[in-house]
Amino acid sequence: MIKNYFKIAWRNLIKNRVYSFINISGLSLGLACAMLIILYVKDEVSYDRFHEDGEHIYRIVSQNYNESGVPEGKNSSTGFLQGPRFTEDIPEIKEYVRIQSGREDVKIGGEVVSRDLHYVDPNFFSMFTFPVISGNPKTCLSEPFSVVISEELALRQFGTTNAVGKTMMFRNNGEFVPYTVTAVSQKSPQNSSIKFDMLLPLEIPKEDLANNFNWFNFFLNTFVSLKPGANVDVVNDKMQDLYLAQSSDAAKIIKEQYGDDGLPPKYFLQPFTDMHLNKELPAQNGLTDASNPTFSYILSGIALFILLIACINFVNLTVARSVRRSQEIGIRKVVGGKRRQLVFQFLGESFMLCFFAFAMAILLVQLALPIFNGLANKQLSISFVLDAKLALGYITLFVITGLLAGFYPALILSRYSPVDTLYSRFILSGKNYLQKSLVVLQFTLASLLIICTFVIYEQFNFLTTQELGYDDTDLVLLQKNRLTPDELDTFKGRLASYGNILDVAGKNGGGWSTIAKVEGDKQVQFAYETVNQSYIPILGIQLKAGRNFSDEHPSDATQSVLVNEAFVKEAGWSDAVGQTVDFWYNGEKYTVIGVVKDYHYDSLGQTIRPQLFTMKPTNELGMLYIKIAPRSATSAIADIEKVFKEMFPFDPYSYHFLEDQNYQSYEAEAKWKQIMLFSAILTIFISCIGLFGLSVLSAEKRTREIGIRKVLGASINNVVAILSKDFIKLVLVALLISIPVAWTIANKWLENYPYRIQLGWQVFAIASILVILIALSTISFQSIRAAVANPSDSLKTQ
Known part of the structure; x- marks a missing residue:
């Protein structure tokens, strides 16, 4: 029986190649989008979770208050004192590590380059899990004039990762002095907030550590590791009490000198794994890849929209082709087939089609990953799919998609009456409220994305063309x-x-x-x-x-x-x-x-x-x-470089144009513009597939009616208008729903910009006309085909 089900399913796929291709391509696009977003979200939530003791690592942060006690914002930075003072007097804290970002000039041969680096405490590798491939991680940062480099930098600088004992020339107090490479570490993981090529020991004079005025300097990140079983709330209270006790005298002097009326900040601990997606206390000041969780929500919503529309298309196309399979269903019921068996048959066909769509989706993901990585500023790889949890998520996605796409058609097709189908008296009757609702939902989502894309485009163009009040050219x-x-x-x-x-x-x-x-x-x-x-x-x-x-x-x-x-x-x-x-x-x-x-x-x-x-x-x-x-950039840059290197031979030389820098400051908006554009195109494309399926269904239901109308003198234009008007009504309903929703969303988004466009009716009018034209072009193909058919053939249709 099961073998027969698969044989029939395969024959139907081959017999209806065009519809099979449309169905598979629509589903594969939806699944590919969902897979990409799952990869993205999985990477976002995995940040900093690879450290062995990560659950016990926290960052020291603080909440600021004004003179009335109203919170004024949070501060993720500290100075020299917080780490050693808190660790010394609070027994629940096991150790601390301070990380200060910096940039130093490095002399390579006769050339001087400027490179980013981090100054860290000697126990950096005992708190954080960054594998060291050569050198001793416990002692590599314990001596002055030592440097730890990544394997990538070792290869670039020395041509080998066996670089321990080699020297690098750093500028120190105006002179270049040798620093010894004491260890080489593996490349920092892609999902790490701490990324480094060079680490230098953090050296602090004893007088600075004894100076209580340094409680009020904030320029580096301080991390602490708590002992197992430590209560974070208790540690927070102890930190605050210690801070108030040790800083009170210095605070009074600062208040008298600078007139600061604010209340003392309140210290507390932020979980290390919370930094990446925290908008108030992000990974910054030497830490990297701070992200906004809103991006994950928006991308997940877009992927859900596209996958939902793809499933809707499967339902519509399957029901649209059900007329052709009515006699098959009747024969199966006459020879003893039960409804339950028919349900399993059509669900099996759904899962077979989903399997092909899933395979195509994996190929699409592989092809689209470079583009997606560029848009999302990621380094995702298809190998991430091998992760057990992610693979389980994809299997769950496959099962849910198969059920969603096949359950409704299975129920509809399995309830046909065998007498009606065998005597060709079967028609798809009823007002098809569900199908119409699905079309409205599809085009509501598509219209919403199109309008939002227009708004993002307009805002981006505004930001990049608005007068700045100065001339940044040349x-x-x-x-x-x-x-x-x-x-x-x-x-x-x-x-x-x-x-x-x-x-x-x-x-x-x-x-x-x-x-x-x-x-x-x-x-x-x-x-x-x-x-x-x-x-x-x-x-x-x-x-x-x-x-x-x-x-x-x-x-x-x-x-x-x-x-x-x-x-x-x-x-x-x-x-x-x-x-x-x-x-x-x-x-x-x-x-x-x-x-x-x-x-x-x-x-x-x-x-x-x-x-x-x-x-x-x-x-x-x-x-x-x-x-x-104007128009002298090549020669001017050469002249500038010549004079600069002659005057400052030991300083790194690099340049950029202010106009380019200004444009790059809107990189996030540019990426969202592209993401929304691709999303809108995909949504419209998949929606049009569904609309095409319904136009086929409508034409098949009204074949005899069309023949009679043509015999009575109806023109092709009349027939096309009759077949199209019901669908255009649905699209108009979708627009009526989407426009106020899009207006609300767009206004909320524009509130993030102090200088922004004014939403006018033109945006909504252009988007509405575009949606209607796309819908008309989709419907017209099948409508014209039905309208030009020979009426004698149409009248023979039972």
């Missing part, structure tokens, strides 16, 4: 740490002899922020920028009032500042020029000589904050802004 950026004003003037003078170099400006590296007083005791927090007089004109930033820094006023470097409009608004000034900015904590006062128009010095994902510019000579510069002539 601007080359170079990093040069510890650049003095005199060095900047010399560099600028040497480049001035090249006709393709228009101007050179300097600015501090990174983002500085501080506070100052205005109008007496009113405090303003602002972005603190150190520049030279060329910075404002080279970026084309407009002056709203006053003047720019000038060589004609030597006192500008020590007595004058510029501020932006946001600073003026925060300070409450009606006329800013001539006002005083008081840095009371170091005794410096400056006079405002000009106001620049607000410009987006951060991405458009951030509001414009108060900003102050100074030329203070003791502040180090770290970035060079070089304006080059």
Whole structure:
């Protein structure tokens, strides 16, 4: 019996090749999407779970409060003291490891390159499970001037992983000194928040460890390992009590000096495995791959939509072809076949088709993984499927899909009356509410994705074309740490002899922020920028009032500042020029000589904050802004490199264009634009397969009606309109449902951006027209085919 079921199922698949291909391809696309998302989610939740003692590892974090006791945000960083002080006095803590990110210049032959690294405590490898392939993990970081490198770096640097005992030249206090490679570790796992190529010992002077003011420095990550059975809540309370006891005197002095009215932060422990998907306390400050759990939810939802639509298509297409199998079902029932047997037969066919779809889906996943990895910023591999839990998940997915796709058709097909089917009196009667509902659901989801895709496209285009308030074209950026004003003037003078170099400006590296007083005791927090007089004109930033820094006023470097409009608004000034900015904590006062128009010095994902510019000579510069002539990039870059290497032979040289950097700041939006586009295309494609199946069903049900209408004079256009209008009604219902839902979702998403598009009717109108046109083009194929059929053949249909 079972053999017969498979034989009949195979014959039906071969006999109806087109429908079999459509069914299998639709299901395989849905399954492939689901598999990719399962791979993605599995990778997300597996982060940092490979460490042997991972369940006992925590990160020391804190909650900040304002003067009213209202929480103001959480801080994942600590200073030098928290780890050793808490470990020394709290018996539940077994050990601590501090990780500080850094970047150092390394000399390789005659070339100097700048490389990221981490400074860590000597017991790093005892807390974290990173296999060491050569060297002693217990002692490799115990001596100064030692370095641990990854096997990848060992191969690049020395051509072998047997690098223990070799030396690397690091810049130390302005000179290059040798560091000895004491161990080589395996490559950090892909699902690790701690990724490194080089580890150096974290060295802290004893006087810093004894200074209680260092309770208030926050710049590194501190991890602790608790003893088995330790109560985390008890440890949290002990940490807070110890912090308050040891920092109180220093806190009073800081409050008197800086006027800080906030309440003390509250320390607590964050589970190590919680960092990757935590939005408030993410993996940052030297840790990598921080993610947003919303991405997993959205991708899972999209995969569920596509898989659901694929299952709906299977149902619709199977029922649509059931007319052709009515006599087979009648014969089976006449010779004694029971409904239960027919149900098993059709479920078996469903599982056979699912098996082929599953096999094709695995092939599609393999082909799509490189593209998907690029979109999701992952390094997933099909080998992950070999994971036992993941394989079990795929088997469960296969069984559920087979049941979902085959159960309803099995019930419908198995209840046909044998008398009606054998005497060709069987028709698919009824109003088919379920099938119509499924079509509405399909196109609701498809329309929703299309509208959301349009919104994401519009917002991305807005972010990348919006006026920034300055000119970022033809601007080359170079990093040069510890650049003095005199060095900047010399560099600028040497480049001035090249006709393709228009101007050179300097600015501090990174983002500085501080506070100052205005109008007496009113405090303003602002972005603190150190520049030279060329910075404002080279970026084309407009002056709203006053003047720019000038060589004609030597006192500008020590007595004058510029501020932006946001600073003026925060300070409450009606006329800013001539006002005083008081840095009371170091005794410096400056006079405002000009106001620049607000410009987006951060991405458009951030509001414009108060900003102050100074030329203070003791502040180090770290970035060079070089304006080059249009269409001269190749020659200008060569000239810049030549002068830079001549002046700074022991500094790493690398450059990028400010315009490219600005575009890359919207990389997340660009990836979501692509993800949503692919999702919308897949959803529409699979939905159209289902609509095609229903149009076939409708044409077969109304074959005689079409013949009669044509005999009575109906035109092809009339027939096509009759066959299409019911489906267009369903699509319109889907649009009526999807538009308000899409409007709500889009508005919620746009709230994340302080600068955003305004949702207009055009977006919804264009998306609706597109959905209707796609639906019409799908239906029209079968409708026209039925309309042009010979009416005499149609009337012979029973």
